Amino acid sequence: MRNYKSKNCHTKPSKSGVKNMSKAFDESHKDKDDDELMGNLSEMFKVGVEKAKRTSAWTEEDLAREISGYFDYCVLKGLKPCKAGIRTYLAISRAQYYSWQSDSARFGVITDLINMANDVMEQEYIGRSEKYPTSNLFLLRTSHGHVETSKLDVNATGMAITSADEVKDLVDKLGLDKK
Numbered sequence: 001m002r003n004y005k006s007k008n009c010h011t012k013p014s015k016s017g018v019k020n021m022s023k024a025f026d027e028s029h030k031d032k033d034d035d036e037l038m039g040n041l042s043e044m045f046k047v048g049v050e051k052a053k054r055t056s057a058w059t060e061e062d063l064a065r066e067i068s069g070y071f072d073y074c075v076l077k078g079l080k081p082c083k084a085g086i087r088t089y090l091a092i093s094r095a096q097y098y099s100w101q102s103d104s105a106r107f108g109v110i111t112d113l114i115n116m117a118n119d120v121m122e123q124e125y126i127g128r129s130e131k132y133p134t135s136n137l138f139l140l141r142t143s144h145g146h147v148e149t150s151k152l153d154v155n156a157t158g159m160a161i162t163s164a165d166e167v168k169d170l171v172d173k174l175g176l177d178k179k
Contacts, residue, residue, distance in 0.1 A: 040077040044089055047073070052091035060109045066090055067117045081121045 051066070070089040074081045087097050097114065104111040171177050 037079075040079055041088075043077075044073065044079075044085065048088045048091040050091075051089070054091070058110065060113065063090075063110055063113050067113060070117075071120065081124060083118070083121065086117060086121075 066089070067086065070086050071081060073079070073089065074085070079085065083097065087094060090097075092100075100107050100110050100114045101118065102111070
């Protein structure tokens, strides 16, 4: 086993940079934007807690009004709307949101409203993609089903393979089916 000699480089607080010192992260350096964001999210949670006390099923009118209220809240507080936020604001589970979103035979207009809300959020991410490309593209991919695809041509001749017969012929020509 080797013994390494310390060169006293970044091993003592007196030798480390401010970024490496635990004292640098005390309350005096706390980011005020983080506090404001958490305050707004806490307030939104409280709104959701009140909605969780509902005893009746959601009507189309109630849901439309509350979704609109959520977007107004986001504008007022400077929040980026998202599915997690709307679920919190409405006090519904991920499973309930998904059911409303995908089961139009059962939920009818409620499905349309949820999908319209998803479209608004998607448009917001697209609209902000030039200013915040990484996070908005991530949200588009993970929350709204956007995908980046590449077409890969595995044919050595450079011609696209368009049918199963062409694949079979190529396998035969290359002798890949023989053991």
